[in-house]
Amino acid sequence: xxxxxxxxxxxxxxxxxxxxxxxxxxxxxxxxxxxxxxxxxxxxxxxxxxxxxxxxxxxxxxxxxxxxxxxxxxxxxxxxxxxxxxxxxxxxxxxxxxxxxxxxxxxxxxxxxxxxxxxxxxxxxxxxxxxxxxxxxxxxxxxxxxxxxxxxxxxxxxxxxxxxxxxxxxxxxxxxxxxxxxxxxxxxxxxxxxxxxxxxxxxxxxxxxxxxxxxxxxxxxxxxxxxxxxxxxxxxxxxxxxxxxxxxxxxxxxxxxxxxxxxxxxxxxxxxxxxxxxxxxxxxxxxxxxxxxxxxxxxxxxxxxxxxxxxxxxxxxxxxxxxxxxxxxxxxxxxxxxxxxxxxxxxxxxxxxxxxxxxxxxxxxxxxxxxxxxxxxxxxxx
Amino acid sequence: xxxxxxxxxxxxxxxxxxxxxxxxxxxxxxxxxxxxxxxxxxxxxxxxxxxxxxxxxxxxxxxxxxxxxxxxxxxxxxxxxxxxxxxxxxxxxxxxxxxxxxxxxxxxxxxxxxxxxxxxxxxxxxxxxxxxxxxxxxxxxxxxxxxxxxxxxxxxxxxxxxxxxxxxxxxxxxxxxxxxxxxxxxxxxxxxxxxxxxxxxxxxxxxxxxxxxxxxxxxxxxxxxxxxxxxxxxxxxxxxxxxxxxxxxxxxxxxxxxxxxxxxxxxxxxxxxxxxxxxxxxxxxxxxxxxxxxxxxxxxxxxxxxxxxxxxxxxxxxxxxxxxxxxxxxxxxxxxxxxxxxxxxxxxxxxxxxxxxxxxxxxxxxxxxxxxxxxxxxxxxxxxxxxxxxxxxxxxxxxxxxxxxxxxxxxxxxxxxxxxxxxxxxxxxxxxxxxxxxxxxxxxxxxxxxxxxxxxxxxxxxxxxxxxxxxxxxxxxxxxxxxxxxxxxxxxxxxxxxxxxxxxxxxxxxxxxxxxxxxxxxxxxxxxxxxxxxxxxxxxxxxxxxxxxxxxxxxxxxxxxxxx
Numbered sequence: 001x002x003x004x005x006x007x008x009x010x011x012x013x014x015x016x017x018x019x020x021x022x023x024x025x026x027x028x029x030x031x032x033x034x035x036x037x038x039x040x041x042x043x044x045x046x047x048x049x050x051x052x053x054x055x056x057x058x059x060x061x062x063x064x065x066x067x068x069x070x071x072x073x074x075x076x077x078x079x080x081x082x083x084x085x086x087x088x089x090x091x092x093x094x095x096x097x098x099x100x101x102x103x104x105x106x107x108x109x110x111x112x113x114x115x116x117x118x119x120x121x122x123x124x125x126x127x128x129x130x131x132x133x134x135x136x137x138x139x140x141x142x143x144x145x146x147x148x149x150x151x152x153x154x155x156x157x158x159x160x161x162x163x164x165x166x167x168x169x170x171x172x173x174x175x176x177x178x179x180x181x182x183x184x185x186x187x188x189x190x191x192x193x194x195x196x197x198x199x200x201x202x203x204x205x206x207x208x209x210x211x212x213x214x215x216x217x218x219x220x221x222x223x224x225x226x227x228x229x230x231x232x233x234x235x236x237x238x239x240x241x242x243x244x245x246x247x248x249x250x251x252x253x254x255x256x257x258x259x260x261x262x263x264x265x266x267x268x269x270x271x272x273x274x275x276x277x278x279x280x281x282x283x284x285x286x287x288x289x290x291x292x293x294x295x296x297x298x299x300x301x302x303x304x305x306x307x308x309x310x311x312x313x314x315x316x317x318x319x320x321x322x323x324x325x326x327x328x329x330x331x332x333x334x335x336x337x338x339x340x341x342x343x344x345x346x347x348x349x350x351x352x353x354x355x356x357x358x359x360x361x362x363x364x365x366x367x368x369x370x371x372x373x374x375x376x377x378x379x380x381x382x
Numbered sequence: 383x384x385x386x387x388x389x390x391x392x393x394x395x396x397x398x399x400x401x402x403x404x405x406x407x408x409x410x411x412x413x414x415x416x417x418x419x420x421x422x423x424x425x426x427x428x429x430x431x432x433x434x435x436x437x438x439x440x441x442x443x444x445x446x447x448x449x450x451x452x453x454x455x456x457x458x459x460x461x462x463x464x465x466x467x468x469x470x471x472x473x474x475x476x477x478x479x480x481x482x483x484x485x486x487x488x489x490x491x492x493x494x495x496x497x498x499x500x501x502x503x504x505x506x507x508x509x510x511x512x513x514x515x516x517x518x519x520x521x522x523x524x525x526x527x528x529x530x531x532x533x534x535x536x537x538x539x540x541x542x543x544x545x546x547x548x549x550x551x552x553x554x555x556x557x558x559x560x561x562x563x564x565x566x567x568x569x570x571x572x573x574x575x576x577x578x579x580x581x582x583x584x585x586x587x588x589x590x591x592x593x594x595x596x597x598x599x600x601x602x603x604x605x606x607x608x609x610x611x612x613x614x615x616x617x618x619x620x621x622x623x624x625x626x627x628x629x630x631x632x633x634x635x636x637x638x639x640x641x642x643x644x645x646x647x648x649x650x651x652x653x654x655x656x657x658x659x660x661x662x663x664x665x666x667x668x669x670x671x672x673x674x675x676x677x678x679x680x681x682x683x684x685x686x687x688x689x690x691x692x693x694x695x696x697x698x699x700x701x702x703x704x705x706x707x708x709x710x711x712x713x714x715x716x717x718x719x720x721x722x723x724x725x726x727x728x729x730x731x732x733x734x735x736x737x738x739x740x741x742x743x744x745x746x747x748x749x750x751x752x753x754x755x756x757x758x759x760x761x762x763x764x765x766x767x768x769x770x771x772x773x774x775x776x777x778x779x780x781x782x783x784x785x786x787x788x789x790x791x792x793x794x795x796x797x798x799x800x801x802x803x804x805x806x807x808x809x810x811x812x813x814x815x816x817x818x819x820x821x822x823x824x825x826x827x828x829x830x831x832x833x834x835x836x837x838x839x840x841x842x843x844x845x846x847x848x849x850x851x852x853x854x855x856x857x858x859x860x861x862x863x864x865x866x867x868x869x870x871x872x873x874x875x876x877x878x879x880x881x882x883x884x885x886x887x888x889x890x891x892x893x894x895x896x897x898x899x900x901x902x903x904x905x906x907x908x909x910x911x912x913x914x915x916x917x918x919x920x921x922x923x924x925x926x927x928x929x930x931x932x933x934x935x936x937x938x939x940x941x942x943x944x945x946x
Contacts, residue, residue: 060847086850099848103866113852116862157848164853 007200008034008057008168013066015052026052027063028224034168034202035217039194041203043211044221045247051172053221054204058093058170059086071167092161093170096177098153100145100160106132107141109156113164131159134193151182158190162197169194169201175210187213208248212236220244240282242367245294252300252339254293255369258285267361274334277312278361282368290369297329297342299363302349303356312359314339321349332357390856394773397765398781404824405787407807408799412646415802416639433636437644442618450619450648453536453608454601460541461597464695465548466590472549473556475679477688486696489704491546492928494885495606496905497921501703502539503611504710504914506530512706512718531615540607542699544600548593555589574679592660599652602645603792605888610909620645621794621888628798628892635801642795653790711918731919738916740899745927747815748884748901752931755822756880760872762823763830767838768864772846782831789828793888796825800893813895821889826879833878837871838864873939877932884928 015027027049034040042050055061057068059075067077070091075084092113101109107128108115114124132138135155140148148156154174161169174190175183191214194201205211211218212232220227220235220243228235228244239245246253256272258281267278268285270293277293285291307313316334327342328349334357341357343349416434420427437443468487471477490498505513506528514526521527529535563585567577583590608622618626620641627638681688709719712727735741766785770778788796800821804812811817845867849859865872887902894903901924908917 058847058851060850086847087853087855089851091851093848093851095844095848097842097844099842099844101845101848101863101867103869112849112854112862116852116854116858160848160852170851 005036006033007036007071008032008202009067009069010034010053010057011067013053013056013063013068015049015056015061015063026224027056029066030221030224030226032219032226032229034200036200037198038216039191039201039203039214041205041211041215041218042221043205043208043218043247044227046206047223048221049224050204050206050221054170054172054202057168057202058091059084059089090167091170092164092166092168094154094157094161094172094174096173098157098174098177100148100153100156102144102146104145105141106137106143106145106148106156109145110159110163112160127163128159131163134162134197135159150178151186154178154186158193162199167200169199171201171203173205174203175205175207183210190214212248220247222247237363238280239294239365239367240284242292242294242369245365245367250297250340251294252297254295254337256291256293258287258289258291258366261285261287267364268366270364270366274314274337277359277364279364279366280362281366284368285366291366292369294365294367295359295363297340298327299360300339300341301358301360302330302332302341302343302347303358304347304353306356307358309358312361312364314357314359316355316357318349318351318353318355320351388856393765393857393860394769394775397762398769398777400762401766401781401785401827404820404827405784407803408791408796408824409787411802411806412639412642412795412799415635415798416643418636418639420636430636433640436637437640446618446620446623449533449617450602450645452533453540453604453617453619454598456533456537457540457544457601457604458594458597460537461545461548462590462594464541464699465545466552466593468545468692468695469549469552469556471688471692473553475681475685475688477681477685477692479689479692483692483696486700487549488546489700490543492881492925493543493703493707494887494902494905494921494924495543495604496610496885496887496902496909497707497917497924498543498703499539499606499610500905500909500914500917500921501706502535502542503530504706504716505702506535506538510716510718513702515718530611533617536607536611536615536617539611540601540604542703543607544597544604545699547600548597551593551596552589555586555593559585588659592656595652595656595659599649599656599790602652603649603794603888605792605794605891609906620648621792624794624798625891628801635798638798639802642798645792646790646795649792649795650790707918707921709918710915711922713915716914731915732923735916735920735923738904740896740904741920743897744899744901744904747818747898748924749927751815751818751822751900752880752884754819755826755883756876758819759823759826759830759879760834760876763827763834763875764838764865764868764872765860766831767834768860771835771838772841772843782835785831786828788824791825793825793886794892796821797889797892800824800889813893813898815898817893818890818898818900821893822883822886825886825889826883829879829882830875833871833875834868837868841867869939873935876939877935880931880935881928884924884931 010030010032013027013030014025017024017026030049030053032053042053044050052061056063056076057070062083063076063078065078067079068075070089074080074082075089076082101112104112110128110131111124114127119127128141129138132141135158137152137155137159140152145153145156157174171190175186178186187210190203203211203214215232217229217231218235219229220241222243228239228241235244236248239248242253245251254272254274254277256270256277259269259271259276261281262268268281270277270279270291272293279293281291314334316332316339318330319333319338320331322329323345325345327345328347330341330343330349332339332341332355339357417429417431418427419430419432468483472480472483472487477483503511505511508514508526508529508531511526511528511530514528517523517527518525530539559582564577564581567581568574572580603621605621605625608617608619609625612619612622613626624638624641624645627634627641710716711731712729713723714726714728714730717723763785766781769775770782791799800817804817811820841864846859846863849863854862885902886900887906890900890903891906894900901920905917905920905924908920
């Protein structure tokens with residue numbers, strides 16, 4: 001692929017915090033290529049290194065190993081001893097706290113990147129007017145910053161990040177300080193804004209729903225490593241790694257052993273304690289090796305009568321069924337295993353009901369068993 | 383890349399080296415000077431322990447030591463009792479007129495030490511003291527009931543001058559106390575008094591111990607009262623002994639150095655213990671106080687008793703000294719208030735003071751030094767606080783401690799050290815106003831660093847990073863973001879430092895020359911010359927200048943910083 005299509009290239013980034021014995025390895029060789037004009041999300045639980053990676057791109061942290069380029073220009077390279085300071089990188093950034101300067105008005109905040117470069121007053125006025133219009137804050141120029149609501153502060157932060165026409169916009173968990181309703185609304189606005197300005201954007205979040213909703217591409221990170229990159233649809237419906245499957249949305253995991261991998265349009269076969277399942281294998285599996293079957297609760301079909309087909313069918317008992325309005329969220333016991341299943345609300349479910357479950361082979365993903373590095377999956381709450 | 387020299391490197395390195403110079407060099411030179419047989423430059427100077435032998439084997443040394451300790455302890459206990467009582471009344475009880483008390487408690491803060499000392503001499507001197515004369519007449523006594531020229535008198539005058547500090551520190555700890563701990567004791571069935579004894583006081587013990595230590599150090603380094611009262615009364619303490627060693631003819635710099643090192647060790651130990659008991663984080667606790675309101679104790683009819691005691695304290699500590707200063711500044715010759723004297727009220731003293739040959743120089747010098755040192759200290763400590771609080775530059779803690787060293791240096795010790803520094807180093811500023819400026823910056827740097835760090839900690843790191851990602855250089859960020867956000871702390875620190883530098887006496891008295899005279903020195907000289915009424919007029923003018931400066935600073939600060 002031609003290099004100029006990538007706006008930001010991160011290669012083999014390593015970063016340590018602290019000194020000597022208290023040294024923590026926070027980035028363990030992260031490499032990423034971010035296409036021009038895309039909204040690219042770093043997603044992962046807290047402490048996974050996503051914010052550190054973003055701050056390395058901004059130059060607010062200095063990596064120990066690796067290189068970063070923005071728009072084809074190297075801004076950091078450990079090998080070549082290059083470090084372009086933050087203020088000379090073509091970036092705009094929106095911080096988690098918005099970092100709106102309380103001693104300035106809206107206009108002064110937004111105009112700051114231009115005033116410090118001694119742009120003439122008329123141009124500043126014009127440009128600030130334009131960005132304030134883009135973010136929907138025209139008319140609030142003279143409002144002192146402390147008199148803004150949370151949503152308004154965020155818009156000011158966006159305007160300030162955009163006013164300079166940077167090559168990359170960096171967003172560090174920009175929605176985490178807003179209440180749930182506003183957060184929902186701002187998702188759409190950010191997406192629309194990014195499309196309108198068509199600026200390469202890196203978005204950091206720990207909220208998988210947010211990531212799915214707004215991203216062109218998502219890089220899933222865990223414990224200082226890049227786990228998997230893909231578009232939201234791929235990552236959700238056809239994850240390649242066990243961590244991705246559990247962190248993005250809910251899933252059921254059934255461990256087993258690969259009997260045959262299949263191929264072309266033919267599904268593979270996986271032997272588990274609940275029987276043999278047809279499944280779609282991910283890369284890296286081999287016949288006879290361990291694997292784990294992942295299926296999302298909404299991809300399990302529940303029936304009260306025994307179905308005609310016998311492939312991928314299980315028999316179970318309803319343990320718990322919670323009515324959620326748009327669905328029942330059930331826990332169904334199959335032997336000693338509890339499976340989470342979402343069913344259509346028309347199908348009334350009561351604890352104790354006997355049911356049959358059909359696991360659609362196209363939705364059964366076979367994933368490498370060992371890649372979560374001893375992580376407690378239940379703690380993810382996903 | 384920091385390979386080339388930029389504004390950031392220059393400023394950060396420059397400020398750090400300057401702090402090292404200010405705090406480190408005087409210490410080194412003091413120790414060096416105390417083991418030299420003659421001042422540098424004089425022929426035949428050699429290393430010797432003669433100074434220490436002369437100091438410690440003087441028959442009077444142990445009396446001196448004992449007097450200093452007695453004076454410091456007495457001052458510390460009396461000021462602690464008064465200050466804590468007022469703080470408790472003000473913060474935790476429903477005593478009437480509390481708001482008035484708050485103002486009254488802080489008035490002595492703005493009166494220079496030399497003036498309050500003079501006021502107390504005018505009130506308690508056996509011959510001319512107003513209180514003595516009034517009480518003597520009223521009770522028909524043969525002799526004066528009180529004598530300022532005694533250890534008790536000295537302790538009283540010093541304690542009255544120092545209690546506002548206790549009041550401020552104790553108010554803060556009363557305010558910051560988690561009152562739910564007390565409420566828990568009350569709900570567990572203990573009475574108000576038992577709660578005070580078993581819960582409140584034990585909880586406040588570390589804070590109280592810290593305040594006692596601070597007051598002890600303040601007492602041991604006090605100069606004004608020992609110089610004006612102790613010297614005529616022949617009660618010597620370390621500070622006056624050092625002063626006399628230099629002011630005698632010929633000056634004995636070596637002996638002064640040996641005494642200064644001893645005094646430095648005592649006050650240094652006090653400061654070290656203080657830092658141990660109040661952990662680093664707690665140094666800032668007074669600023670970050672929590673949002674809850676302390677529980678106010680209903681004293682019932684006793685509230686009139688506490689009210690009466692408080693008024694009695696203010697009558698003694700504020701009203702009488704202020705009255706005697708004002709009164710004396712308007713009369714042609716010193717005398718106790720009477721109808722005849724009231725008829726002779728005049729502005730002649732003010733006229734005299736303002737046309738006094740050195741007055742203009744002294745006013746100008748004091749004003750410039752006060753504004754200059756306050757501004758420079760706050761700018762310097764803002765940069766230092768940035769390094770120690772915000773940056774990841776190694777050595778930040780060391781720099782913070784370094785900037786704090788001068789707090790352990792009594793003014794008179796700093797004076798002796800700086801004499802050595804500028805007699806030795808080839809920097810030709812000895813005897814000029816510049817040496818005073820450096821002395822003031824050194825002496826007040828710890829107050830500046832305290833106020834700057836406390837405010838700096840409250841500035842979210844992202845506010846600064848937002849400026850960098852907006853393309854701002856370090857210098858632009860510091861000037862346009864950090865400094866304006868620091869402004870509330872900057873102004874508070876500035877006002878405090880400008881007040882204490884305008885009344886500074888103990889360091890200046892060893893370093894001034896004819897042309898670099900300041901107001902406090904002028905007051906000292908007028909007093910030594912017996913011109914009491916002129917001193918009082920000068921004092922009133924000093925206080926007015928201080929108030930005006932504080933008001934202007936607050937106005938300006940509000941314009942630059944966050945207007946609240």
